[in-house]
Amino acid sequence: MTRFAPIAAVGALLAVGVAAVLLLTPAGEPTDGERADVLARELRCPDCQGLSVADSPTQSGAEIRRQIDRLLASGASPDDVRAHFVGRYGEWILLAPSSPLPWLIPFIVLGLATVVLVAWLVRARADPEERSVPVSPGARRSIHDEAEALDA
Amino acid sequence: MSRVTLRRIRWLLVPLLVVPLGWLLFTGFGRDPREVSSPLIGAPAPEWTLPTLDGGTLSSADLAGRPYIVNFWASWCIPACVDEHPVLASVHERQGEELQLVGVLYQDSAADAEAFLARYGDAGYPHVIDDAGRLAIDFGVTGPPETFFVDAGGIVRDKQFGPLTDALMADRLGAILAAAGP
């Protein structure tokens, strides 16, 4: 199995390379229809429970989709479209916060937690002398009880 | 940090975790989580021209110069719209000279609306039919009943999310009637 290692490594690198090329190559200018779809997924349906306008079965959802199409057709940019609805509903109409901070916080926490874990693992490894298992008072009692029970 | 200090500090953990959580969850009480704060307050009210229930047309331009109230409602919005109906009727009756009341039909049919008015009383102020829902979106309405208070200069001054009561109505009216002073 070990002899596969270099092939596997090369294969993995190749795949990653292909992936990167394909994924990162811009797919060309998005059409109005595609931009409308993206916007419809970002905007919240006003009278649904947390659904996007794209998923909305209600009249207001349908009307917002129509307005998105109309605005894009008349030359508005996606930012303009978002601003149009935010001007009426406030930030609430956007299904995800526009400020970058909420997006970053979970990953900051992830980074911190990973650092703490790695540090803990490395440090615990580094002092073997302290690592004999201390016996808690409860365990002592358990052992005592069981010894007694055996003698009984 | 010495061991002793650590041993003492650890007790801080408990209030440190419990108090913020408790405060955050507690502040949620008494608020309607569906209420959305409106960016229209302080901004000019949207312009519109829409058909009325009795066959004519009404536009926002017709209302210029006087403060007006825009009330979004529906015949299926029970019991909230039923509860606030007399409140609106009484305002129209007492203060119909100073301000204009306009009802906007939200995702409803003219027939059902007329049945509602026949049953609960037609106070006499006009109702427009927002067929496509465009006006509701322009006002940022998420569901009936929602009421907007516009002053004589055409600026939205206040918004009521949910049904109006006499007390709430008096409170909100203060925002637009004061502006229409001498």
Add this chain to the structure above:
Amino acid sequence: MIPTLGHVAVLVGLGLSLYAAVAYLLAGRRADARLAESGRQAVIGSFLAAFAGCVAMVISLLSHDFSVLYVAENNATTTPPFISAISLWAALEGSILFWTLLATGWATLVLYRHRDRHRALMPWVGATLASINVFFFAVMTWPGNPFTRTSPVAGEGLGPNALLQNNPFMALHPPLLYLGYTGLAVPFAFGIAALVTRRLDVEWLRIVRRWTIVPWIFLTLGIVAGAWWSYEVLGWGGYWAWDPVENAALLPWLTATAFVHSAMVAERRGGLRIWTSALVIATFVLTLVGTFLTRSGIVASVHSFTQSAIGPWFLAAILIALGGALTLLVWRLPDLVGGGRPAALLSRESAFLFNNVLFLVLTFAILFGTLLPLLVQTTSGGTISVGAPWFNAVNAPIFLALLFLMGIGPALPWGAASWSTLRDRFSMPVLIAAVVAAAVLALGIRDAASVATLALATMVAAVMADEFVRGTRARSRGRSEAPPQAAWRLASRNRRRYGGYTVHLGVLVMAVAIGISSGLSSDVTVTVAPGETARIGPYELRHERLVVEPLRDDPRVIETRAELTVSGPQSGPLTTALRDYPNSAAAIATPSVRTSLGEDLYVTLLASDATTGAVTLHLFVNPLVAWIWIGGAIVGLGAAFAIWPERRAVAVDAVEPSRRAVEPTVVAPSAERA
């Protein structure tokens, strides 16, 4: 008469639970077996009281007794009997009654099962569980009395909530979910008992293993059932919207899963006492937070019961449980620190611990996203939304990392892994994964998450298959067994491991199904007149007619039905409807789902025109959705296999030879520190 009896039953339950809590508390302090026995009888009594209360409520519902407010609000004379019966858990007060039944049931079960063992721990377990039951009985006595009367008695009730009548899942999802929630109080109670008695070695983890996994299975099945129900009923073609209450069910599941994994490390290597104790506390508190979010009205959700006086009670319970448990934890901190043999940075232990980090970050992220709108509203008064785009973007990478760990963790050795072991075990799976990734990209799938999911899933599957094959081969050679027999014996002799692998397999199936169904589904909205045909993918749907008529089972409901004929992979008639319930503003969609293993054809009726008979339909083709539910079932079965008792001579817990109370004499701490 019956409702009064029900109310009396609740009061009896409250009294008995209070007695049990006090009796167990004293039994724990004085090591008095008779008091413990008495407490246990009281707990059994409280279960019977809760049962009687439920029976009284169900009878009231079945007999349409509108003198009871709950019945008047959730039942009508036209409500079918089955729906009436399951309306026990349809709304706030009834659901708490049902919850209490399950909570007292678990308490009875665990206290009875361990009645002759672990005499030091059990009184504290009993005290904790009884106290929890006191809370729920108290809620039913004061702010949330299910047997509140109403007068004058109406002739007709409001009827059940429209959304809850459409689908048989109403009978499954809440019970499964509640069994999970209430069951997770048991590991918590053991954790508290361990902290109080300072018996913080792995013993309590070993006892608690099955008591954690069984509720975990129910919680998993309950969450999957909830997703399936949403999919079948809500009409938007999806199954998970990151709605606050969906999130609330997921949170304790995440911490419970983390707990099961770190408990394995602790059992093996010792240590991790603070971590496992904290996890079991977090799991229980999150179950309370979950029901709080559903019942308090502080977040808007598909599920929200109305805002009521119960909210503050639940908040108080959360804060007391969290504050009390944390105080206990901090108090015992000196006993909890240290211990355990360290693990290398690259080992199964560290993989499990990284998996814990990921689960906890997920829990934090989901809780953060759910509560952020509330936080913003409180601090600045503004309203924001945190919806699916945020949750998907944040959670997807973390789920993918978990998928990766799921692949490498079980294949890493305990202790430390050398590079040659890594090369040996993972070269082939990584290679296969790379090939799959390239193939998927070549096929035109560009969505990064879908590609990554498929590649990682392949890697995990390859690693698991490799393990299984190696093990079978070794056993087959070593014992001269035929491979199939060797495979079965291998699995059934190592149920924990192979049950775990089956669970992981189920997760893989779900991951792939979720990835593909979200990335590759297609939909179209179309309006057709009678006789016209709508097309999507390989399907053609011809609109036959539009029918508007009352429902046969419940004439108060008006159904607007589009009757279609499908040609294509699953041909035949299909109806999709909108139902107008008298107590609901908007019509409720009953989408039609034609399921096959490969894909679902999903049809929702959006609007209709009674005069022309034209209908507006939203059509979806959702690939692989059936595999999400199948995967969920595999997870449940795998976990059940993992804990299924093996027919072995070795008894896990030795029964004490004598039944008299063993006095735990305090051992004078010896001078040397071991």
